[in-house]
Every structure is written in structure tokens, then in C-alpha cells.
Amino acid sequence: MEIRDELPEDREAVWQVEADAFGRPDEADLLAKLEPDKAFSLVATVGGEVVGHVLFTWLPISEHRALALAPLAVRPGAQGKGVGGELVRQGLARARALGVPAVVVLGDPAYYGRFGFAHDPKITQSYGWPDEAFQVVKYREIAGEAAYPQGFFL
Ligand SMILES: CC(C)(COP(=O)(O)OP(=O)(O)OC[C@H]1O[C@@H](n2cnc3c(N)ncnc32)[C@H](O)[C@@H]1OP(=O)(O)O)[C@@H](O)C(=O)NCCC(=O)NCCS
Numbered sequence: 001m002e003i004r005d006e007l008p009e010d011r012e013a014v015w016q017v018e019a020d021a022f023g024r025p026d027e028a029d030l031l032a033k034l035e036p037d038k039a040f041s042l043v044a045t046v047g048g049e050v051v052g053h054v055l056f057t058w059l060p061i062s063e064h065r066a067l068a069l070a071p072l073a074v075r076p077g078a079q080g081k082g083v084g085g086e087l088v089r090q091g092l093a094r095a096r097a098l099g100v101p102a103v104v105v106l107g108d109p110a111y112y113g114r115f116g117f118a119h120d121p122k123i124t125q126s127y128g129w130p131d132e133a134f135q136v137v138k139y140r141e142i143a144g145e146a147a148y149p150q151g152f153f154l
Contacts, residue, residue, distance in 0.1 A: 001083060003090045006041035006053070013050035014043060021073035030071060031055060033151030039067055039098070042091055044074070044083045051078035054087040056095060057151075059104060061123060062144025066102040067095050070152075088115050092137060101140035106133055 006014060018028035037057040044052035052074040059068040069091060074083045092115060095103045104123065105112050109132050117135035122143035125134050134146075 001051075001086065002045045003042055003086055004045070006043045010043055010050055014041075014053045017050055017053050017075050018071060018073045020075050021079075022071075027071040027073065030151065033154045034149055035151075037149035037151060040091075040094060042087055042094075044078075044087055046078065051075045052083040052087050054091050056091055056103070057149050059149065060147045061102060061104070061142060064101050064142045064144055066104065066142075066146070067098075067100050068146075068148060069103055069105040070107075072107075084111075085114070088112075092116075096139055101142045102136050102138045104134065104136045104146055107135070109133065109135060 015028045015031065018031065019025050034055060034057050039056045039058050041053070041055045043050045054069065054072045056067045056069055059066050069088070072084060072087060092103060102123065105117055106129055109117070112135050116137045119131050119134060120136045120138065123136045124145045126145065127148070
């Protein structure tokens, strides 16, 4: 398996992986809406074929410039083999290298907890999401309210 930056020619394969993983086109269609806020996008390939994808978008937390991880997808036939985990770990390493203070995610704590994500009452959101699902990895001790890109709500 190789993890690398998404290239323009991966676009269709990435769309398909997102659609297949979620069993609906919503998350795949989200990618175009999030394009203006994209920080970086990674693909996982096996034998040159895209089997996984993760997008990181810029996300203000009050006055801080942080990142949001979403969406994350691994093609059904390739799940449970560590592809998702490698995408998250390499994505977080990249985020850290960029010098951001934090990365947030909305998702299952049973999955994201293993990468160091946890709910933190100092990082808030006003979208009505359950606290336990709204999680953060912090590289610096910041506090504030997360403002997700408009594209998430279109
Ligand atoms: C979630 C997803 C990205 C994980 O990718 P993956 O390559 O299968 O993950 P890994 O192989 O690295 O890790 C597998 C582990 O994650 C667990 N896992 C997978 N999806 C999970 C979920 N939704 N909640 C909790 N645990 C989950 C598996 O049970 C397995 O646990 P184990 O290591 O204890 O056996 C993938 O299953 C997927 O694309 N699912 C559909 C889309 C989705 O839900 N995306 C996340 C949105 S927040």
C-alpha cells in the first residue's frame, strides 16, 4: 500500500471510493463543495489503484487556524486491513508538520480514539452534534469555537 497526495487524475477514482464506502453519493459530492477550503488530500493505493481517501480542510477555531479531517473512506473490499488507519496517521503527521494547533473530526470515538482524538470541552461547536462525536487532537493548548467550512452544509 502507498499513501500519497491526491493528483488531478485521481478525481474520479476518489469520488467512487467515497461513494462506495458510504453507500451513497453525499460524501463523494461533498469533495467538490469543500475544494475552496482544502488543505491537503491523501489517497491510499494498492497496485496503483485508489482504495482509500482522506481530505483535510482548513478550519478556524476562534482565532486559530486548524484543520478538519473529513471525509475518510476506504473501499469496502479493502476495509479492515489498516488502510484507514494509515491515512489518518499520515494525515495527522502532515498536519503536525504544517504547524497547526489542532485537528478536529466528527465521527465514532471507537474508531478515532486510537489516533489520539478525544472530546475536549475547550473546543466547542454550535451545530448540535453530540459531544462524544466531536473530537480533537491538539498540538498546542488552544480553546475556541470551531467554524466548519460552508461546503459541509450545502
Ligand atoms: C471507517 C473506515 C474509513 C475505516 O477504514 P479501514 O481501512 O477499514 O480501517 P482500519 O483497517 O485502519 O481499522 C479497522 C478497525 O476500525 C474499526 N472500525 C471501522 N469502522 C468503524 C466505525 N465506524 N466505528 C468504530 N470502529 C470502526 C474496525 O472494527 C477495526 O477495528 P480493529 O482494529 O479493532 O479490528 C472504513 O471502514 C470506511 O470507509 N467506512 C465507511 C465510511 C465511514 O464510515 N467513514 C468514516 C466517517 S467518520
